[in-house]
Amino acid sequence: MKYIIIGGDAAGMSAAMQIVRSEGEHELITLERGEIYSYGQCGLPYAISGIVGEPEDVIARSVDKFRDKYGIDAKVNHDVKQVDTEEKTVSGSITTSGQTFQFSYDKLLIATGANPVMPDWEGIHLNGIFHIKTIPDTNEILDYLDQDIDNVTIVGGGYVGLEMAENFKAIGKDVTIIQRGEQLMKQLDQDMAQLIDDEAKKQEIQVIYGESVKSFSGNKQVEKLHTDQQDYQTDLVLLSVGITPNTQFLGDEFKYGDKGEIIVNEHMQTNVADVFAAGDCASQYHRIKQQQDYAPLGTHANKQGMIAGQNLVGGNRSFKGIVGTSVLKFCDIDIGKTGLSEKEAKQLSIDFDTVKITTRPVAGYYSNKEKLTVKLVYEKVSKTLLGAQIIGHKGVDKRIDVVATALYHNMSTTDLLDLDLSYAPPFNGVWDPIQQAAKRTL
Structure with missing residues (x-):
């Protein structure tokens, strides 16, 4: 049996290890568009303040370990562009050379995660404007902080925005959060979110509510952030305005949720034969809402990946759903x-x-x-x-x-x-x- 897994992080490699531990002969290829496998993205904000010593400290297993110890054909810089579910092939290009590739599969797992939302704002490509999703992202921020950086502006007051605000403040930066809505952490009710606002004031983190970012300006590197109401001087901008499932390369034969996530059943199967999906590119059943939901968290990704891996090799495990914790x-x-x-x-x-x-x-x-x-x-x-x-x-x-x-x-x-x-x-x-x-x- 030939298995292909697209994605080399939490869901993908949790599934891969289940296949490795299974009985019977198999061929296993994993395709990762970056160069780093199996790392804890949630730990990256803490590398900014040094609580985590180096960004690379969040790596759980190296590519070489997957190859040498577990016998996985773990490929890097392989960006999948197309899945042909009739011919049962995946194809794409190698990012370092431009060379194309194509592999056939008997069973496929899509574990491509999610991408940071990058709005089409004027000036967004100026130096000093970042998001944080990967180890290279984090290293770029750390390198930029070696300059004379005093004022940091964070666009978005959700989970990552708040974590980054804390860690920038911990290294002595003046921090401003621009929040389009009227509260931090929209997942909470307003009365509870007020307690977060109180803590921000206590820590001298400025929060601007009800303003929408329109553009950035500066001479090669960002110097000003412009909203629909006023301008802000800034030396560094961190964008934290959400993520979107990395499913754009797939065809319309798959069923998708409102955010573009692949709809899966309790066995992590898609509506297409022999194709599974797990992690931040897939849906999660919400036990309280009693409907499919999208809650991209590392806990769900690892759990869904494990279940998908067991079912890929003939198991019958069910994902019992989430309660939104x-x-x-x-x-x-x-x-x-x-x-x-x-x-x-x-x-x-x-x-x-x-x-x-x-x-x-x-x-x-x-x-x-x-x-x-x-x-x-x-x-x-x-x-x-x-x-x-x-x-x-x-x-x-x-x-x-x-x-x-x-x-x-x-x-x-x-x-x-x-x-x-x-x-x-x-x-x-x-x-x-x-x-x-x-x-x-x-």
């Missing part, structure tokens, strides 16, 4: 979300209610320094839990994972009160904050 560090606060926000519940026409409390993550007599704000969203009549947003200085990750597990098992707010959660004064009160919030729903 994420966590983020922004300066001195942690931000967690799982399930539905109030906004999402409204969009789905669910009859819901909410409760929000601000409490302490540990016993009150142990420390009164830290605070934790918990917001639960639940069905009004049944009390079935729909989601949570938690922001605070300590213990956010613990609580958001508890709620994520409760969501997976379709628990109610009343069920939360029955959970046997750990307690000792340095870690918790006798009633955990999520249980304190659940009490208010009775």
Whole structure:
């Protein structure tokens, strides 16, 4: 059996390792358009401040290791341009030479990830304007920071924008965030997003709301950012305005979601025979929304890749879906979300209610320094839990994972009160904050 995997990062190589570990004879070719395999993209912002020593430290396994230890024909600089699902071939060009290639397959996995959105703004190709998605991207930013850089402007206040703001601030830069909408992290409700704005003010990170970037100007390198309302002096611009699935090279025989992601079933199969997809180029079933969704995260990519690899070699594993869990560090606060926000519940026409409390993550007599704000969203009549947003200085990750597990098992707010959660004064009160919030729903 001949397998081809397009993409050499999380989903692709998780699948590849399942094929390697399977029984039976096989030929396995992986095609990566870059030169680096299997690296943790989420760690790259922390290489800017030096928390991660070097960008290359996020590499999990080298290309040579995949080749020499695991016997994978791991190719680099191979940019796939076309998939012929009738002839069962993939073709493209080698980026370093321009030479073309074509390979046949028995079974194919598309794990091409996603590309940063690069709007067609005037001046966007000036020096000093970056996005951060790959190790080379990160090294380019670090090299540019060797110049006299004081003012950094970040376009976009989502996950990566906030992480980059923190890390630029940590190395002494003046940081401004330009946000087209009226809040940071649109995934959250406005009342919770206000806590992030408060932290930005505390850290002297300027946030500009309600302005749209129009262009950039400067003499070879960026000097000004122009919005629809005013101009901003800047020495460096970081674009963080979203990503789009890397599926543009595929034909219309595939089914796609609203963002261009490939629709897959629970076995990671596409609608085309012998073609699977996984990771940031594919859809994820959302258990609470009860529909296909697009949530490009490394956790999903690795899990989907593993399941796809097992099924490529004849397995019958199912991807059980997501509940929409994420966590983020922004300066001195942690931000967690799982399930539905109030906004999402409204969009789905669910009859819901909410409760929000601000409490302490540990016993009150142990420390009164830290605070934790918990917001639960639940069905009004049944009390079935729909989601949570938690922001605070300590213990956010613990609580958001508890709620994520409760969501997976379709628990109610009343069920939360029955959970046997750990307690000792340095870690918790006798009633955990999520249980304190659940009490208010009775």
